[in-house]
Amino acid sequence: MKGRNDILAAIRANKPALKAPAPEVPSFDEAYPTDTTGLWPRFADALALMGGSVAEIQEGQSLEDCIRATLADRLPEQPIIASAVPELTGNRRLREHDNPKTLHDIDIAVLRARFGVAETGSVCFTEKELIVNAVAYLAQHLVVLLDPAELVTNIHRAYQRDDYKNARYTVFHTGPSATADIEGVLVRGAQGVRSLTVIAASVDTPG
Template sequence: MRGRNDILADIRANKPKFTAPAPAVPNYDDHYPSDAAGLQARFIEVLEKMGGAWAEPEANESLEATMRRALADKLDANSLIASNVREIKGNRRVHADDTPASLHDVDVAVLRARFGVAETGTVCFTEAELTVNAVAYLAQHLVVLLDPATIETNLHRAYQRDDYKNARYTVFHTGPSATADIEGVLVRGAQGVRSLTVIPTPTV
């Protein structure tokens, strides 16, 4: 019996020559707001529909204070906060050589999103923001710093970004974890983070 590699080699060798250019695919975003404020409003609307929260910093409020205000009912003095951003210190460092299992007790993970997507209320992370991929799934709560200027209209635009195409690993998060396949009852936090909070923060 011929092996898998032999079969694939034959397929590649006999692949028909095809030189026609790929068709141009529309971006399908003509109906989205063209101004930054309108795009941000659309993002917030969909984010909240998907169970996420938008936490706008108050005047002269630090980002850590904004986070603690937004998660007032979820944090206490013993909460373990793993922060991958310089704006919020946290009390747990995440190192590239940490094993996923070592993050099992993280209460809050704080990450900066690479960009957002208004169509779905989504935030995007690459390996650069995550450090250890599991941190965005094992934490009880996820706090995301997002530069409103990076919000794209839809996923068509997101897929065209160089930082998306050049990343070794990319993940999209749309709200907290949720499932509704047991008698149609929506349960949030069943298989991942229990809450997702986005704090608008320009990239410096």
């Protein structure tokens, strides 16, 4: 603890003697639509800009059919689907105490987002939604169920929520893993998932 006291003492001795109150941060969202129907298209556009996409469950289609149809040309014949949502069973169970290393062969992980952000197209998860945190990065593709009623306008509103204060881990995903580190060429799936698809699904809608 010697380090702590020394560093704090140095800071006390050196910090600028300025009167600098913390500013109030406005929400800056007066221009956003006030209903979720209005927010959804903005969310979808923002998500598309970040390389994610939105899929719609067609009339008479099951959630699994929708997922398989959406990712059709990107899946092996017998894809491993790990589901963390009650709407879909999948063929790989996720348990809280799974060793993350065992998740390396998952093709699709299906998760429910806590909420989404219209400004950026982000979806939010905590360890509750992920069951095993690493699944959201080790899977090849991510499918996310999002209740349109759970959209907030912008990032300021997202940070006014208290999810972060209770969860051990809270993450915004905005599209899939990406890099432009080789000559500025955009590549999806740098280390994490290769695609991210959001499907509108109210919590009370059966899959």
